[in-house]
Amino acid sequence: MRAETFRRVPVILHSDEIPAARETYGFAAGHGTVLEGQLLRAERDADTVFVFMHPTSTLHLLPMPAALAERGHHVLCAASRYPKNDSALVLEKVVLDLGAWVRWAREVAGYERVILVGWSGGGSLSLLYQAEAEDPTITDTPAGDPVDVVGAGIGPADAVIFIAAHLSRAETLTEWMDPSVLDESNPDHRDRELDIYAADAPQSPPYGAEFVDRFRAAQRARNQRITDWARHQLLELREAGGLEVERPFIVHRTMCDVRWLDPALDPNDRRPDWCYLGDPRTANVGPVGLARYTTLRSWLSQWSFTASRGSGLRNAARIRRTPVLQIENSADDAVPATHNTLVRDALGTEDATYHVIRGATHYYVEQPKHLTECLDVIDAWCRARNLL
Numbered sequence: 001m002r003a004e005t006f007r008r009v010p011v012i013l014h015s016d017e018i019p020a021a022r023e024t025y026g027f028a029a030g031h032g033t034v035l036e037g038q039l040l041r042a043e044r045d046a047d048t049v050f051v052f053m054h055p056t057s058t059l060h061l062l063p064m065p066a067a068l069a070e071r072g073h074h075v076l077c078a079a080s081r082y083p084k085n086d087s088a089l090v091l092e093k094v095v096l097d098l099g100a101w102v103r104w105a106r107e108v109a110g111y112e113r114v115i116l117v118g119w120s121g122g123g124s125l126s127l128l129y130q131a132e133a134e135d136p137t138i139t140d141t142p143a144g145d146p147v148d149v150v151g152a153g154i155g156p157a158d159a160v161i162f163i164a165a166h167l168s169r170a171e172t173l174t175e176w177m178d179p180s181v182l183d184e185s186n187p188d189h190r191d192r193e194l195d196i197y198a199a200d201a202p203q204s205p206p207y208g209a210e211f212v213d214r215f216r217a218a219q220r221a222r223n224q225r226i227t228d229w230a231r232h233q234l235l236e237l238r239e240a241g242g243l244e245v246e247r248p249f250i251v252h253r254t255m256c257d258v259r260w261l262d263p264a265l266d267p268n269d270r271r272p273d274w275c276y277l278g279d280p281r282t283a284n285v286g287p288v289g290l291a292r293y294t295t296l297r298s299w300l301s302q303w304s305f306t307a308s309r310g311s312g313l314r315n316a317a318r319i320r321r322t323p324v325l326q327i328e329n330s331a332d333d334a335v336p337a338t339h340n341t342l343v344r345d346a347l348g349t350e351d352a353t354y355h356v357i358r359g360a361t362h363y364y365v366e367q368p369k370h371l372t373e374c375l376d377v378i379d380a381w382c383r384a385r386n387l388l
Contacts, residue, residue, distance in 0.1 A: 006069040008060070009039040011076070013100055021246045023088035024081060035097055037078040039109070040069035048113040048388055049105050051157070053078040054122040055094050055169065055302065056086035063364050064119065064163070067375055073388075076105060087248065087293040090301045091128070091169075091310050092138055092147040098129050099154030106155065113387055116157035120334065120362065123165020124312045127343070130160050131318035142300040142307040143234055159387055160319070161378060162326040164362050166335045167312035167342060170223075173290045174305045175336060178253035179218030184226065187252035187285075194218055196261060197281045205262035212265065215258055220305060226251065227304040230296045237296075251291045251303075255283040259336060266338045269331035269359055276334035276362050312339070316346040323351035325381045327374060329360035353381055 013035040038060040039049075050068055052059045052075065059065055060077035069075050078101040082089040098116075105111045118126030132138060133156035138149035166172045178197075180190035193202055194215060203211050233247055259265045260280045263272045277283035286292075291303045300307045324347055328340040344354050355377050360370035382388045 006040050006042045009041055011037040011039055033081050040065055040075040042069055042072040046074040049074045049076050049111040050115045050117050051076045052117045053098050055125055056082045056089055058083050063371055067371055088295050088298050090141055092141050095129050095149055096152055099152055102155050113158045115159045117161045118165050119163045120165055123162045124168040124310050126160050127312055127315040128310055130322055131315040134321055143297040160322055160324045164329045164332055164335055167339045168310035169302045170305050170308035170310055173303050174219050174223045176255050176257050177219045177222050178256035179215055179222055181253050206264050207258050207262050212258055223305045227307055230299045234296050246295050248295045253284050254289040254291050255280050266336055268337040270333045312343050313346045316343050317348045320348040322349055323385055324349055325353045328356045330356055330358045331361045334362040
């Protein structure tokens with residue numbers, strides 16, 4: 001094993017904020033809001049820090065942050081208040097958490113420049129954050145609970161790097177929801193015509209345009225049914241009064257996309273019959289599928305196609321004063337191929353750069369040359385803008 005050439009420094013931020021209903025489990029959850037992070041610090045001092053953040057994942061063990069630190073950069077891997085558990089995640093609160101990390105990087109750690117790196121699900125978060133930092137609008141959640149991003153005064157990053165990232169959690173989930181589900185309480189009650197994973201599925205790849213349109217419409221309809229139900233449940237809880245203020249639930253079969261079985265749809269260099277969680281037929285019913293466990297408020301905030309504020313297209317268009325580097329991995333087995341160009345075309349900034357790494361998968365697993373190319377592109381782009 002090879003020793004790392006940088007130091008890992010734990011960082012903990014704490015506030016007195018306590019939600020009406022606990023959203024995370026453990027001792028710290030009952031004593032305010034706690035944010036945990038790791039500063040990957042090269043030996044030499046630096047004026048610039050790269051900040052990685054995902055709504056719920058912790059990123060300090062990903063290849064990219066460590067590789068940047070190995071090159072002598074300082075990298076902050078920042079976690080939200082929902083580390084490794086997004087069942088109660090409220091996206092608007094995650095924006096506040098990222099704002100706290102950016103403030104810490106500037107005011108406490110003393111970095112002059114902050115570069116926000118959005119990897120995978122962190123991409124849409126970085127777009128939402130920067131859009132709100134440039135032009136704050138949020139004062140509440142889609143459930144109507146107060147979350148004052150406007151009053152928080154979050155500071156903008158000096159640049160945004162968008163790597164292997166999708167449009168948003170809500171849009172990606174919708175494109176992966178199994179549209180064959182007819183009864184949310186009984187996932188075995190399904191529409192046979194839309195059940196593409198069935199052994200005797202009536203439809204098989206290559207799929208025709210008419211079927212794909214019907215499949216997508218059914219996915220959006222399923223997402224909207226859950227959204228309508230969640231709003232109704234919240235209304236009933238509020239009208240009832242009392243101490244019952246939230247309700248968790250399970251969303252079955254959420255890893256189902258015609259693209260995984262038919263590589264001719266939104267083609268790139270991905271592996272057929274595969275997704276980033278393995279065989280999609282298994283992932284569809286597994287415990288770690290998107291939105292498997294959630295709550296009424298969390299569904300509206302992060303998973304609802306029509307209610308969530310995480311839309312990558314809307315937020316990309318709102319970023320007008322910040323340089324953005326976007327990197328697409330052409331063999332990405334998680335991010336739909338069309339998402340990258342949609343974000344590229346929506347960006348409002350005049351300083352936008354787009355780079356494709358041919359053959360790269362989502363995490364660069366066993367792909368050191370592709371990882372090196374990504375690092376070289378980031379270094380050159382940052383230096384050209386005097387960010388390093």
